[in-house]
Amino acid sequence: MSQENSKPKLVAPLPAAGSPSDTQCDDVDAGLWSRVCETAATRVVLKSPVLANVVVLALWVLVWQLGRLVEYTEHASVWFPVAGLTFAVLLLEGAYLLPGLFGGCVLMTIWVGRKYGVALTDLQLAYAGMLFALAHIGSYALGARALRLLVMRGTRELPLLVIGFLLIAAAGSLLATATGVAALVFGGMMPAADAATVWLPYWIGDMAGVIVLAPFFGAALVTLNPHKTASLRASFNLNHQRATSQFKYKLLLTLTLLAASMWLAHATRSPNSAFAVFFLVIPYMWIASTESAFCNVVSVALGSVAIALLVHVFELKEFSMVYQFAINVIAANSLFALALPTLLADNIALRRIADTDSLTQAASRAHLEQRVRLDMLRCRMQGEALTMILFDIDNFKRINDGFGHAVGDRALKHACNIAQHALRPTDLLGRLGGDEFVAVLPGIDRVAARAIAERIRIQLATSTLEGGPALTASFGIAEMGVGDTCESLMESADKALYKAKQDGRNRVA
Ligand SMILES: Nc1nc2c(ncn2[C@@H]2O[C@H](COP(=O)(O)OP(=O)(O)OP(=O)(O)O)[C@@H](O)[C@H]2O)c(=O)[nH]1
Structure with missing residues (x-):
């Protein structure tokens, strides 16, 4: 793999201009991932579909557990990060990794069934898992197909691509919620009466998983397997992977403000204070408009993990919906802000053309x-x-x-x-x-x-x-x-x- 190919790339549409060229840059985001991509083990996995499926299954289970860490009620987590992984895998890799995804769904359904003491045999749990797999994978396969079509049809305008992605994420996760809740009920995992209370947090949690983590996992997959995704890569400008030397301080400041806003909600126990988390949109827009797209995606992913964990640390489960919406709003804003450097650079270029002979x-x-x-x-x-x-x-x-x-x-x-x-x-x-x-x-x-x-x-x-x-x-x-x-x-x-x-x-x- 060449050095160029080994750098992390972002699947979400990236700005064509306005890189942080005016500030000193370092390859903070390229180094570690490049080394992972270049290892012999990675190359072996990429060459073997069986091994690749095993890795996807293991990763899926791991990411599921990350979501479960922040589960605040049965079947409802602050967010559902595995939705982002499924979406990214289906978008960029396609059908050959279906067994890995399918296996993950079945395995985790059996695990959850046992954990909650659901009165089903292993065989019945496996059947419920298959129903869930069909609902989850089917919905995100449709979503990934829709995004592919959007790109292949030649949509190049960044704001349009972002709107397309957000709409597809919202619709795909809503479909995953409707079919997933039905699968849980028909599979005997959940009483039908619970559906009315579960569907909204299920939907918002899934949507957060897709919006926040699909770009992040996508970036990793494009780097790992650049040839597989050549057509999609060609549709996006994947130039800006470098972080400015101030990125780490910006990130630290943002995470500190995030923790402070959530501590405020903890100290006052007031829903009004919980809404303070929405102010985080400002530092995130700052990062998005001054840093590379990859740094933007990483900071949103880290912020979302931090929100989900702090909900538990500060015992803010009664405000979970506020934080679920906050994750979605911050991520959506940051994706739109990716267009800012492009628009500014275009504006400067157009003005220069208009002002000069x-x-x-x-x-x-x-x-x-x-x-x-x-x-x-x-x-x-x-x-x-x-x-x-x-x-x-x-x-x-x-x-x-x-x-x-x-x-x-x-x-x-x-x-x-x-x-x-x-x-x-x-x-x-x-x-x-x-x-x-x-x-x-x-x-x-x-x-x-x-x-x-x-x-x-x-x-x-x-x-x-x-x-x-x-x-x-x-x-x-x-x-x-x-x-x-x-x-x-x-x-x-x-x-x-x-x-x-x-x-x-x-x-x-
Ligand atoms: N090479 C070139 N010629 C141009 C350009 N724009 C206009 N012209 C020509 O410039 C010439 C201007 O000539 P005129 O304005 O008639 O005047 P002149 O020959 O300089 O005569 P005086 O002004 O009276 O000294 C015309 O032949 C135009 O075709 C250009 O961008 N490049």
Whole structure:
């Protein structure tokens, strides 16, 4: 397995841009998992479907026990993490791991039946387990299929993929609840009368398991078996696995705030205090918008485990529903926040395209006019001068006609470069169109502007354009007067430029 493939990848859709490139990064999330993926044992398991099924079965049982740790009433846990594992396995691996999942369902049903002293024989418990397996696996197989279809149909927009995933998680877990509760009743594991009280916590717990842990387990599976999931991988941008050096502190702060909010509910025994956990959305959004998608998924998974465990530690079982909803809301928000860096980066890129002339990299006309208005306002308020230099390459049409458009383009870039170097960083050079440029000089009066224009004119006239003719340009200057607007100032500069052309070109007027 290559180093590239060995890094953890996320199955949930990832942002294409906005990586935490502005902060120092370390591979905190890549190292350990890479080593696990590269071991000989992992390679043997991947090659053998039988061994892979045994591993899935063992993992399924282990994750089930993790959910049971936080069970607050019979058949209802704060969350049901195994739902996320089933969903991820079915989404990324498909049918060959069904025996492992099926075996896990049957095994745990027998175990639960014995633990609660259900009056069924082992054979009857196995039958009940099979009914549960059909309900659980069937529902999540449908959900995984729906998500696959969404991706294969070419949905690429991150917010749409997240909405799709959340809706599928909600619908899949509702189906798993309806069929699962029916399976428990028909299998003799639960009295029919309990169904009315069990279904809601069952649903929310399952949904939390899918939303929080399917991306986490998915990330692990994609890394373990990259070829198997090549088509899905290709549908997602899986670039950002690195954590910033502050990630661990952000995580520590978030978990501390989480524990503090839950301690508050413990100390006051008030439902109002229990709702304080929803404030955790803020630090989670902070992590989601500043860290990689993988770190986001890890922090949500860790936070959810912490919530589930602290419900027990602080004896908050009467508020279990609040915490179940909190896990779902925080995870859903964090998944949506994955889109933030992408949207911000897209926004910056689009603004740059709109503000810049693509050939010369000078400011676009729209951007220039916007800046002129702002600079005029500011200079007026501060009692400063503002001058505009409008210039146009002389006989540019002849350059195009005689040397070709490509040389004409290079001449435009060349003139733009020379002007750019003669200006201060606070000045703005823009291209009005064709071979016409404008420089806006805040705080500069007509006399100083004339000197700058002369400098540009002489440098252009004495420079050489490789493979092209000698270049000259004509310049028109206008200083802002009382009552001038952007348009009237440009008009004055244009009149001056016209005069320079009339007077014989290659001059400043
Ligand atoms: N190579 C190139 N040519 C362009 C571009 N945009 C406009 N032009 C050409 O620039 C020329 C502008 O010529 P005119 O405005 O007629 O003026 P001129 O030939 O410079 O003459 P004077 O301004 O009177 O000195 C036209 O031939 C346009 O086709 C461009 O992006 N690249």
